[in-house]
Amino acid sequence: MSRNSRSARSAPGARLAVDIGGTFTDVVLQAGGRLWTTKVLTTPTAPETGLLEAMQTVLADASMTARELDLLILGTTLATNALIERKGAKTALITTAGFRDVVEIGWEHRFAQYDIFLDKPAPLVPRDLRFGVAERINVDGKVLRRLDEAAVVQLAAQLQKENVESVAVAFLQSYANPLHERRVRELLQQHAPGLWVTLSSDVCPEVREYERTSTACANAYVQPVMAGYLQRLETRLRDLGVRCPVYLMTSGGALTTLAIGAAEPVRLVESGPAGGAILSRTVAQQCGVNRALSFDMGGTTAKICFIDDFEPQLSRNFEFGRMYRFLKGSGLPIRIPVIEMVEIGAGGGSIARLDEMKRVQVGPDSAGSEPGPACYARGGTHATVTDADCVMGYLDAERFAGGRVKLDSKLAEQAVANAIAGPLAVNTELGALAINEIVTENMANAARVHAMELGKTVEQYTLIAFGGAAPLHAARLAAKLGIARVIVPLNASVGSALGFLKAPVAFQAVRSWHAILNALDTRRANALLDDMQQQATDMVRAGAPGEALKTTRVAYMRYQGQGHEIAVDLPAGKLTAGNTAALAARFARAYHAMYGRTIPNLGVEIMSWSVTVATQLKPAARARHVRKRVAPRAATTRAGFEATQGKVRAAKVYERSQLAAGSVIRGPALVAEDQTTVVVTADYSIQINELGYTVLSRNGSRRT
């Protein structure tokens, strides 16, 4: 894929990132200020094979060898796939006696109010491999009932007999005192050597027994697979001549070492989308966007993430294997640092149909890539979003997906007519418009509700759109959200891998310790924070010796008795009795920002604490302002459906590669490129910026 003949051999900072996705493995090599990319098919049985092949291809393109790399970053869906496809190890769970069903009982709720035929996700560890052991520690960490060590020894033999490979240990209140969990590990190591052991107090030392136990089970379940894979991979990388540090991308958008990845593989779930959010952060830095809304729309789903002051929204709640694919509460929880994203069943392949009220419904099911949308001419007959885009004249039949798929617009029209337009008695274009408008509404609604959950005002944001289908729908989405500006970066099709190159090495330590703010034992709080700081620093130092580090400390606080905590930054330095008042004020500010008010006369409590240590990265350089210039004449004109006016009109079609920086075009227009098309509706105009990014601005808005 390289168009560069000059070797990057002498360039400092040769960095390579690999994103092993479900279908494709993407590789990006950055060296000497240049970029090489390649895409190969993922090899699911031995993912390292595809990875090494792709690496060698891109290195050959750049005339480099593996020995010359300074940094190697890997992201993998292997942990996610093992969880979703239930291809992990034979795993057992040891709990406090009387509580072995906590992990299956879960929240006791039905996630869909009107669906009485729903089933709940099966637990990773079946009941006959869940064992209770007599012990009990109370909320203050005091031992109420001593650990029955003889029972653990007996259990060790039983686990071996049952060929269990991995064990999770999750006792009640173990975050307050891990004594018993640690003793169980010792006993198992002694009496059942070779068994993998995960302690809930290691992977998730946080209050809430279901979530903590579920996290420990997920870690235990994927650990043998992941550790084996990472070990094989390291050996083969070294054989290939790789001498540089190798990092893994985590779900929290930070890098970690192979050793930590093998110890806590649950942190590696969902690293690909995190890479996309990190890319958006870089674009936001380059374009000086303090309030960015990352919008990634691909074939199956769309993902939305808020990025304030160049920091993606973080959370510690994640669910996998949702029974209702996009419904909260229908999956199994894991508590790890994640970049908070809303995923919507809205992609190019999402299927449109009418419901019993003749309402157009789009998704969440997708036609996928096989057979794919009707216009792929591979036997698909469902009307999809891509078919609607095709009918509306947005897509170039010859160039879709870089020319790999030739589109048949007749089939698209037929599918839209059959599924939507015919039964609604409207013409095909209006049927396609309905599909487009509804899928965009669905995304806008999800973004608005998410903004509400986070206490953000979505109108103040700039949309950063990437992924194959995003540029087609970004203008309408922005209009519906009241957003004035949209940025479409270059090279968006390998966005995640590109993002990996921009991520810091970091580690977040979390611990639950309940404290009433105005009676805070600061000595104990400082000791806890120091301990966590040490732990996080050690983890980062192992991967980034000698680098400048920065620390972020957070308390998860709430009004006494409330159900949700909010993250409040702690001041630097030791906590003193004097600054608890300042902390209360910080909480009040954060609460007000989120909910628009505070509650007088109500006590504040802290449920959990976290310390994040990260390498300090230089922010991406700002793009320089470029002078406006008149765009060259449109390459062609195409009949395109203008969503804002509800009718077909001629749209000018421009070639992105021929638009110099500064070029200005007023909508309606289409900007074509190899992978996709930027749709500029009549209410937006574009200007190409210094970096070649397409920047859409709403007509009449102040910023251009």
Add this chain to the structure above:
Amino acid sequence: MTKVTKRPGKKPARNALAEIQMQVMWNRLISVVEEQAQTLIRTAFGAATREAGDLSAGVFLTDGRMVAQAVTGTPGHVNSMAESVGHFLKEYPARGMRPGDTFVTNDPWKGTGHLNDFTMVTPVFQPVGKHQRLVALFASTLHVVDIGGLGFGPEGTQGYHEGLYVPILKLVDAGAFSETTLKIIRANVREPVQVEGDLYALVACNEVGGRRLAAMMNEYQLKDIEALGEFIIRRSHAAMLAAVREWPQGAWSTSMTIDGYGAPITLAAKLTISRGGIDIDFSGTSPVAAKGINVPKSYTDAYTSFGVRCIIGANIPNNAGSLSVVRVTAPAGCILNAPFPLAVAARATVGQMLPDVVFGCLRQARPGKVPAEGTSCLWNIRLAGGQGGQNTQGSATKGRRFTVVGFNTGGTGARPAQDGLSVTSFPSGVRNVSLEIMETISPLVFWRKEYRPDSGGAGRARGGLGQIIEIENGDGAPMVLAATFDRIEHPARGADGGKAGSGGRVHLRSGKELIGMGNQPVPAGDRLIVETPGGGGIGEPRERARDAVRRDVALGLVSEEQARDYYGFNP
């Protein structure tokens, strides 16, 4: 590449575009009420609102007809809130409303069935020239932690015992809160800060709804939402009628007896399916009870309607159009139409049984489509300690002061082709509260929470299992259980040859059996043991797939004895 295909004989394109815009706006309106509900969940205080989703949010036309309602955790508000807006309009006619007004009540008969539920209504205006024109009303409901009186529970014998009664009145007048009203409320409840916070949350969520609606109206340049509302109501009504017409027409009767408080209660119903909809008549149902488990009619309507909608028209959104297809009658003076001033605080215990009664009728119409009876009522464990006097009968005055509610459940009924769900809420949609969180905010220590083997009714499809929970006051002090449990004496029945689920059980570790209703002491050092009911089974147990029986035994969900005796299974 695009040609406008002419379709002769079809409506002109202008109407076609209007159809699509209507659809898009309908979609948006549902999102508006979801945002309204989300605001309430995030800002409310009571655990019932946050964790159990015990709240409601919706938007109404100016004549009081509901056009969209958020899907939230409790069916108890399904059409009770919808009806309540009409009562507000009678008290405060639309023409007298001004921007910035908000109206409030907790009237059980005009709201959602007990004093703990506050409903608020906020009008939304749009400028027309120099004037402000009323375009819609937003309503929302939530459950506050305390409303004074005896404290939450079925112990009252009159509505007056159950706490402060706030008739429909104007709480916010053109933006100014009525300090008088707030003062009275603060002075009458045990948790004034939290209750006041919840009232502010209701006002705020209606405001959010109003702002979003205004934005939509500006985007689509709408002067009002009458045409949109009619479109939604008409479409939904037609879809619901079509769903009903797919069922056989006829009338079916059933009755179900439950424990009640002190004396059993029979819930009798006749359900009639006709071309015009579904009518349910509760004639023959037991009269009102002495204590607070009576059900106001609005709440009966809600759970009856929900029961129908679980089976018929499950995907059709709630609004005036879809709700009007299901009509409910109950004779005045029966427990399902309890008049003022009867005690109604724990009306949920009886009301939550109504979907099972509806299923009992519908099962006769189409046996293969309907689940067996389940636990249905919530088994919330409400414990208090250290507070002396009120609610404690003087037995729990030592130790730390606390009140804790754990939302807990039993098993649901078997489904025709699937087992029932173990330890799962139905018809309520509650989520439980973490045991560790409850141990953090109270002196409680939990010693057990696990499946209750053999509690699921045997059948070709097995009922869901209940659970066993064991709790101690870690301060070594006494505490008081405020029980509102049913299905102890009258378990969930099986269907079509399936066996009943196990009845619930409440006892002390020291051996004493407790009863399902009312305040009862747990002595210091003793432990409360709660065993929740199982769901009923469907079909002859001996017809159950042998692999399924084998798996149940291997997992310890069914004992070898039960496998042998009920399922005829010998490993």
